[in-house]
Amino acid sequence: xxxxxxxxxxxxxxxxxxxxxxxxxxxxxxxxxxxxxxxxxxxxxxxxxxxxxxxxxxxxxxxxxxxxxxxxxxxxxxxxxxxxxxxxxxxxxxxxxxxxxxxxxxxxxxxxxxxxxxxxxxxxxxxxxxxxxxxxxxxxxxxxxxxxxxxxxxxxxxxxxxxxxxxxxxxxxxxxxxxxxxxxxxxxxxxxxxxxxxxxxxxxxxxxxxxxxxxxxxxxxxxxxxxxxxxxxxxxxxxxxxxxxxxxxxxxxxxxxxxxxxxxxxxxxxxxxxxxxxxxxxxxxxxxxxxxxxxxxxxxxxxxxxxxxxxxxxxxxxxxxxxxxxxxxxxxxxxxxxxxxxxxxxxxxxxxxxxxxxxxxxxxxxxxxxxx
Numbered sequence: 001x002x003x004x005x006x007x008x009x010x011x012x013x014x015x016x017x018x019x020x021x022x023x024x025x026x027x028x029x030x031x032x033x034x035x036x037x038x039x040x041x042x043x044x045x046x047x048x049x050x051x052x053x054x055x056x057x058x059x060x061x062x063x064x065x066x067x068x069x070x071x072x073x074x075x076x077x078x079x080x081x082x083x084x085x086x087x088x089x090x091x092x093x094x095x096x097x098x099x100x101x102x103x104x105x106x107x108x109x110x111x112x113x114x115x116x117x118x119x120x121x122x123x124x125x126x127x128x129x130x131x132x133x134x135x136x137x138x139x140x141x142x143x144x145x146x147x148x149x150x151x152x153x154x155x156x157x158x159x160x161x162x163x164x165x166x167x168x169x170x171x172x173x174x175x176x177x178x179x180x181x182x183x184x185x186x187x188x189x190x191x192x193x194x195x196x197x198x199x200x201x202x203x204x205x206x207x208x209x210x211x212x213x214x215x216x217x218x219x220x221x222x223x224x225x226x227x228x229x230x231x232x233x234x235x236x237x238x239x240x241x242x243x244x245x246x247x248x249x250x251x252x253x254x255x256x257x258x259x260x261x262x263x264x265x266x267x268x269x270x271x272x273x274x275x276x277x278x279x280x281x282x283x284x285x286x287x288x289x290x291x292x293x294x295x296x297x298x299x300x301x302x303x304x305x306x307x308x309x310x311x312x313x314x315x316x317x318x319x320x321x322x323x324x325x326x327x328x329x330x331x332x333x334x335x336x337x338x339x340x341x342x343x344x345x346x347x348x349x350x351x352x353x354x355x356x357x358x359x360x361x362x363x364x365x366x367x368x369x370x371x372x
Contacts, residue, residue, distance in 0.1 A: 008032040008181070010356070011200050011210035013188050013224065015041035017164070017345045018334050019216035020171045021079070025349035027178040029357065034208055035180065036200065038187035038220075042168035045218055045341055048241060048312025050262040050270040051167075052253055053160040053343050054098070056118040060320055064367035066117060068347045071362060073158075075346035080162060087177070089170035092163030094265065098253035099128060099136050101144055102152040107257045115154060128153035138249045141300035144256075159253055161262055164342060191215070191224050191331060198330045214332045214352060218315040219280070221335035225327060225370070232323060232370045234336045236280050236313035239273035240288035244296065244304035259295045269304060271296050273339075274311075282311045314338050324351050324368035332356070333370055 010026055012019045015037035023033045035041075055073050057065040080093035102108035115125040130149040133140045140148070147153050172182060187203040191213055200208040215224045219236035250263040262270040274288045289309055296304060317323060317336040322344065327333045334352055337344050351365050366372070 005199075005207040005209045006034065006181075007209045008034040009211045010034075011036065011198065011208050011213045013191065013200070013213065013215050014217035014221070014335075015172075015182060015184065016044055016216065016218050017042065017046035017168060017171075017342050018218070018337065018348055019214065020168065020175065021345040021349040022214055022216060022334055022352050023175050023180055024171050025353045026356070027175055027180050029353060033175070033180045034183065034210070035175070036183045036186060036188050036202065036208070038185070038203075040184050041172055041182060042165070045312045045314050046168060047164055048239065048310060049164055049339075049342060050241070050260065050272050051092070051162045051164045051342055052098075052260065052262055053093075053162060055123045055156065055158040055160075056114070056121065057340075058114070058343075059339050061113060061117065062321060062367065064364065065321065066121070067363045068344055070121060071347040071350060072344050075350065076160070076162070076343070079346050080167075083167070083170040083174060087170050087173045089166065089173060091167035091170050092265070093160060094162075095158065095160040096252055096263065097136075097155065097157045098159035098255060100154045100156065100255045101147045101257075103143075103147060103257055108152050111152075111154065118156070124157055126155040126157075127151065128155050136252060137254065137300075139300040141298060143298060144300060155252075161253060162342065163264070167342070188217075188224075193328055193330050195329075212330045212332065212356060214334055215327065216334045218335060218341075219313040221315060221323075221333065224331075225323075225333065232317075232327075232333070234315045234317055234323070236278075237316045237338070238276040238278040238281065238311050239314055239339075240276070240284055240292065240309065240311045241273050242271040242289065242292045242296070242309050243307040244269045244271060244301075245307055246301075246304040248301055248304060250301065254299060256295065256299065259292070261296070261299065261301070268307070269301070280313060282313060284309045284311055315341075319372075321372075322348065322368055323370050324348050324365055325355060325370065327370050
């Protein structure tokens with residue numbers, strides 16, 4: 001005899017940082033929420049990243065993303081504090097600052113445009129000379145010192161980071177304490193919409209009837225969206241990462257062009273990340289790891305010891321803007337955040353909550369519509 005269908009106000013497909021943060025936002029407003037994931041919560045792109053939280057939009061100059069970043073900058077700090085207060089779990093939020101280096105004229109132009117936008121929002125960006133590196137990056141290689149001497153280095157004191165796995169664990173704990181239901185290791189096979197409800201069918205045979213549903217399954221979101229070829233198409237983009245440890249003086253995030261180092265307070269360092277079109281292949285490759293090791297060595301930290309490597313699949317859209325909002329009357333989408341899922345999760349949850357509850361919008365989310 002089939003199991004009796006479960007019911008909730010909102011069903012969320014995907015227990016990554018986007019889906020869980022949306023669940024936390026809705027539960028805090030009194031809605032009942034069920035989150036479903038085909039594996040353990042937070043084990044895809046949300047877990048794989050370095051947790052860097054820049055104060056502005058780092059990878060796109062679209063004005064809507066810059067506004068989303070402004071909300072995110074405030075909300076990420078508030079979420080970290082709320083998690084500590086309500087769960088006693090520390091997500092490792094740390095306003096560590098960052099040093100950016102541009103190694104080519106093209107990258108210098110990009111950083112010039114980026115930092116001009118940030119300064120227009122009163123984000124502090126300081127030029128870094130060679131003498132400044134003694135404090136900000138005492139390990140710096142001769143190459144980085146040359147870039148600083150040439151005016152191609154910048155300090156962003158407000159940049160922060162969070163420990164992805166710790167934030168995910170804390171959000172799960174908070175959601176469950178409020179009565180949220182998490183179903184792991186069970187895949188959603190269909191999302192069927194009717195005038196009064198949405199029905200989710202799971203591989204196990206379980207059925208969930210919900211008032212509304214949110215598709216937040218990252219690189220796998222396209223299976224529940226309109227045909228590929230539209231703005232709604234989400235594809236995976238592989239990013240390989242390294243974990244290193246050793247004696248060092250790395251106290252800021254470090255960016256050289258599109259690669260970065262993120263220090264942890266326990267002395268470990270994350271190095272990332274490659275950008276590869278590799279479909280759903282999460283393998284580490286010799287070429288990818290060599291690229292990152294060369295970057296670490298070229299930064300002056302070649303003495304760090306390699307602990308492990310891994311890869312994640314970022315969800316990217318054709319125009320590199322996320323999909324946030326209604327896909328139909330009762331189904332919403334929150335996916336396609338590419339390299340900024342952790343950064344934009346809180347602001348995305350805010351927008352979904354405002355749309356679902358009919359609240360005044362905090363910003364114009366039209367650029368994120370599925371039918372753009």
